[in-house]
Amino acid sequence: MLLSACLRRCARLLYWIPVTIVIMVVMWSYYAYVVPFCWILLSSSTQKVVFLCLFHVCFVMFSWSFWKTLSTPPSSPSVEFQLSSSDSLLYEQERGDMEKSPILLEISQKLSVHTRTAAGAIRFCHHCQLIKPDRCHHCSVCQMCVLKMDHHCPWLNNCIGFSNYKFFLLFLLYSLLYCLLIVATVTPTFIQLWLGKQFDSCVKLHVLFLTLVSAMFAVTLCFLLFFHIWLLASNKTTLEWLSVPFFVDGPASEAFDVGVRANLSQVFGKNKSLWPFPVFSSQGDGQSFPLRWQMSSYSPSVMNGNGHRAMEGSVVSPEGVSVTIAVDD
Numbered sequence: 306m307l308l309s310a311c312l313r314r315c316a317r318l319l320y321w322i323p324v325t326i327v328i329m330v331v332m333w334s335y336y337a338y339v340v341p342f343c344w345i346l347l348s349s350s351t352q353k354v355v356f357l358c359l360f361h362v363c364f365v366m367f368s369w370s371f372w373k374t375l376s377t378p379p380s381s382p383s384v385e386f387q388l389s390s391s392d393s394l395l396y397e398q399e400r401g402d403m404e405k406s407p408i409l410l411e412i413s414q415k416l417s418v419h420t421r422t423a424a425g426a427i428r429f430c431h432h433c434q435l436i437k438p439d440r441c442h443h444c445s446v447c448q449m450c451v452l453k454m455d456h457h458c459p460w461l462n463n464c465i466g467f468s469n470y471k472f473f474l475l476f477l478l479y480s481l482l483y484c485l486l487i488v489a490t491v492t493p494t495f496i497q498l499w500l501g502k503q504f505d506s507c508v509k510l511h512v513l514f515l516t517l518v519s520a521m522f523a524v525t526l527c528f529l530l531f532f533h534i535w536l537l538a539s540n541k542t543t544l545e546w547l548s549v550p551f552f553v554d555g556p557a558s559e560a561f562d563v564g565v566r567a568n569l570s571q572v573f574g575k576n577k578s579l580w581p582f583p584v585f586s587s588q589g590d591g592q593s594f595p596l597r598w599q600m601s602s603y604s605p606s607v608m609n610g611n612g613h614r615a616m617e618g619s620v621v622s623p624e625g626v627s628v629t630i631a632v633d634d
């Protein structure tokens with residue numbers, strides 16, 4: 306018992322190793338840019354001032370969004386989704402999944418839950434003893450159900466979901482800008498040193514590695530950012546991209562896509578002046594989301610492609626009707 310508790314604690318400490326590596330690389334890049342490059346190698350005072358100002362703007366925005374993504378805890382479903390003590394007792398007394406189903410069905414009818422398991426069952430979390438709201442998933446690392454879970458990021462040791470997805474997108478954007486600024490400003494000096502084969506001092510080696518590491522991160526971040534911009538525009542999470550969500554009528558990959566502008570507003574909010582800053586401005590409660598076939602702008606012909614019996618401007622898939630109820634992990 307004591308041994309397993311110790312092992313769990315050690316594993317929790319190990320999760321912080323990637324975060325420590327990221328912080329150390331950032332601290333080194335800050336030192337390498339400001340001291341060896343700007344302070345020692347640059348000769349023009351104007352260049353020094355301009356480069357340092359631009360660099361610090363990027364650095365502050367990057368660090369701010371990094372910290373907010375890292376420190377914002379994932380949000381979990383509210384108490385309505387939790388089984389009450391009487392329901393829990395009743396649930397435990399029942400035998401077999403099919404026998405358990407009426408209880409879950411009855412509770413889920415009071416909630417706005419549209420997603421189902423692949424078998425058409427109500428999605429239930431055994432660990433947290435709750436009915437999972439739409440787009441909610443259980444994270445085995447955080448050991449909790451996370452609202453609109455995107456993925457668990459080992460580099461941040463945090464779940465990316467409803468509470469911090471905007472911060473994560475800004476973190477990707479500002480870290481890319483940070484790397485691109487370093488590459489753009491250091492490359493001329495790097496080429497000069499490279500052609501003259503002048504990497505003979507520690508200062509110049511810092512510049513060499515700073516250019517190479519920043520270029521490498523810029524390429525990786527570019528792919529990651531464009532992937533998440535596509536997910537944002539189509540209102541998908543990484544988990545939904547990997548595994549299509551199921552509804553009463555079957556799978557629907559575009560179910561939450563309500564148009565690019567509305568999709569963007571869901572994550573960044575209505576107030577555009579807050580968009581560039583890592584402050585929470587996302588819309589909704591993270592537990593219920595407008596569905597594509599609920600929007601009047603979508604015609605039945607659009608939805609028929611997804612296999613839904615959609616009617617324009619109406620909510621299809623009446624919950625609880627001919628639903629197979631089982632329990633998923």
Ligand SMILES: [Zn+2]
Binds near residue numbers: 431433434448
């Ligand atoms: Zn859970």
Ligand SMILES: [Zn+2]
Binds near residue numbers: 444445463
């Ligand atoms: Zn997690």
